[in-house]
Amino acid sequence: MENTDTVKNLVSIIIPVYNTEAYLGYCLNSVVSQTYRQIEVILVNDGSTDDSLTICHNYANIDNRISIISIENSGVSNARNVGLEAAKGEFVQFVDSDDVMRTDMVERFVQYMEVYQVDMAICGFEKIELGGESNDMNRCILSSSIMGTECVLTKQHFFERMGFILWRTSTLENVTNKMFRRSVLMDHHIRFLDEISLGEDFCFNMDYVQHIRGVIFTSGIYYYYIQQNKDSLTKKYRADLFDNQMFLIRRFRNMIKGSVKMSKDEEKAIAEYTMSKMMQSLYNLKSHECMLSILEKKREIARIINDDDIREAYNKVSYIDPGYEWIRTYMEFSDVQGIYDQLFCTKKQKPRVLKQTLIHMCDAILRVHYIRFVEMIRDSLKIRSVKKTIIKCFLKLSGKSKGYDVVRAL
Numbered sequence: 055m056e057n058t059d060t061v062k063n064l065v066s067i068i069i070p071v072y073n074t075e076a077y078l079g080y081c082l083n084s085v086v087s088q089t090y091r092q093i094e095v096i097l098v099n100d101g102s103t104d105d106s107l108t109i110c111h112n113y114a115n116i117d118n119r120i121s122i123i124s125i126e127n128s129g130v131s132n133a134r135n136v137g138l139e140a141a142k143g144e145f146v147q148f149v150d151s152d153d154v155m156r157t158d159m160v161e162r163f164v165q166y167m168e169v170y171q172v173d174m175a176i177c178g179f180e181k182i183e184l185g186g187e188s189n190d191m192n193r194c195i196l197s198s199s200i201m202g203t204e205c206v207l208t209k210q211h212f213f214e215r216m217g218f219i220l221w222r223t224s225t226l227e228n229v230t231n232k233m234f235r236r237s238v239l240m241d242h243h244i245r246f247l248d249e250i251s252l253g254e255d256f257c258f259n260m261d262y263v264q265h266i267r268g269v270i271f272t273s274g275i276y277y278y279y280i281q282q283n284k285d286s287l288t289k290k291y292r293a294d295l296f297d298n299q300m301f302l303i304r305r306f307r308n309m310i311k312g313s314v315k316m317s318k319d320e321e322k323a324i325a326e327y328t329m330s331k332m333m334q335s336l337y338n339l340k341s342h343e344c345m346l347s348i349l350e351k352k353r354e355i356a357r358i359i360n361d362d363d364i365r366e367a368y369n370k371v372s373y374i375d376p377g378y379e380w381i382r383t384y385m386e387f388s389d390v391q392g393i394y395d396q397l398f399c400t401k402k403q404k405p406r407v408l409k410q411t412l413i414h415m416c417d418a419i420l421r422v423h424y425i426r427f428v429e430m431i432r433d434s435l436k437i438r439s440v441k442k443t444i445i446k447c448f449l450k451l452s453g454k455s456k457g458y459d460v461v462r463a464l
Contacts, residue, residue: 059142060236065093065160066143069151070133071110072100077152077280078109084154086117090161095120096137101127106151131246131254138239146234152280153230159276163233166270170206173266175233176225179277196224199273208268213313216263217320220306221327223271229255231277238265252292253302260309291341296358299331304363325370332364333378340397348394355397356390372421376411383410409440 067085071078085095097110099122107124114120125136134148145167149155163175178197198205200222207215220226238244244261246254263269292298307324310316316324335358338344339351346354358364368385384392396407416432419425430450434443 060144061142062144063092063164064143065090065145065147065164065233066096066137066141066236067093067147067149067160068096068098068134068137068141069149070098070100070130070137071102071106071151072127072130072133073102073104073106074151075102075104075106075109077282078106080154081149081151082109082113082120084157085149086113086119087157088155088160089158090164093119093160094141094143096140097122098133098137099124100130100133101125129248129251131248131250135245135248138245141236143236146236146239147232148229150230150279152282154278154280156276156278160233162272162274162276166272167233167235170268170270172206172268172270173235173238174263174269175272176269177231177272177274177276178225179228179231179279180275181279181281183281195275197273197275198223198225198271201271201273203273205271206268207271209263209266210314212263212266212269213310214317215320216306216310217316217323217327219271221323221330225271226259227253227256228279229258230279232259234262235266238262241265250298252295252298256302257305260305264309264313291338291343295338296332296335296354296361299335300361300363303328303331322370322372325367326373328363328367329371329374329381330378332358332367333375333381336393336397351398352390352394355393356388359385359388359390359393372418376415379411379414380407382414383407409435412440 069081069085074081082095085093095117097114097120099107099110101124107122110120110122114122121140123136123140125133130150138146145164147160147163159177163177166172166175176198178195178199181194181196183192183194198219201219212219216226225231239262242261242265244258244265246258250257303324307316310320336355339346339354344351374381380396381393383389384396413432413435416428416435419428420432427447427450431443431447434446438446
């Protein structure tokens with residue numbers, strides 16, 4: 055039975071907990087230290103087998119805003135749903151038990167929701183990857199700063215630019231960098247899908263945004279996503295990765311098309327996002343956990359690059375991440391062997407890939423601006439090696455083009 059009573063201005067913070075004893079204290083410290091004091095913290099112990107539950111009780115004993123619900127292990131989606139059923143707040147936030155909130159996150163989000171009368175607040179976040187036993191730490195900031203500082207969008211405007219926002223800001227896929235209005239969740243019975251284990255946040259967000267009045271994006275960084283080590287869930291081999299990503303992309307496209315007419319720029323943004331997911335799926339085959347044979351890997355490569363939606367996306371893209379530009383060399387005629395060699399035999403392919411990458415970079419520049427010197431570089435690369443092209447360009451720039459006879463002798 056879901057709870058229908060709402061406490062005005064109360065924020066329900068739902069935290070699924072499963073075997074995170076090493077990080078749980080840092081998470082809870084950041085939550086109970088929020089400058090906004092009117093919160094309830096719902097800890098859903100998802101069958102932890104370490105000391106996580108003991109830590110939960112220790113915090114609950116000293117802070118009466120914390121409650122604990124213990125369930126058998128059933129996954130993060132069900133744990134969040136259980137937390138939602140118990141929530142009483144006007145607003146809802148989700149936090150992962152090994153992550154950290156900035157201490158003024160809740161206060162700022164409540165202000166945004168009330169001042170602008172929107173149903174969703176979204177912030178930037180910092181992704182921190184810890185290197186396991188080593189002291190390595192990689193940091194990556196993801197935010198909507200490309201849009202502006204504090205952007206308030208109506209539902210219509212949001213849907214018209216959602217492809218761009220998805221691709222260029224990386225802020226739409228997660229739930230932990232957002233605040234939701236609980237009445238919207240309850241009125242439309244929006245819950246996390248138990249049947250998927252990757253992309254459940256994105257599906258939840260897609261279900262939610264269809265019922266909002268508007269959304270506020272802040273470029274501020276208020277959430278810190280801690281990836282504990284390089285062997286985390288997102289780094290492991292997933293046999294269903296490609297199918298999962300395409301399911302999410304098709305669902306996203308259908309959602310937008312059901313609400314607004316998509317512009318060509320939006321089509322291109324989603325196409326470029328789709329290509330990035332294709333590349334992620336190809337590199338997934340390189341995981342040390344992937345036990346497929348060579349022929350099975352090549353068959354999977356063929357299936358991925360010949361998918362109808364992938365081919366359609368490839369024909370629309372202008373930009374491909376420079377690190378992945380090499381894919382253009384092999385996509386035109388679906389060269390499975392070339393892609394396999396690039397993924398698994400990179401030493402032999404580097405010279406050819408460098409040359410093709412430079413050609414495609416020149417093509418990309420020329421599609422936007424015609425520059426004669428760039429055209430000369432591209433045309434030279436098509437018939438000469440990179441080394442000879444560099445010499446030719448140097449002689450041209452130095453005004454010694456007659457000395458190009460030296461190049462021909464090389």
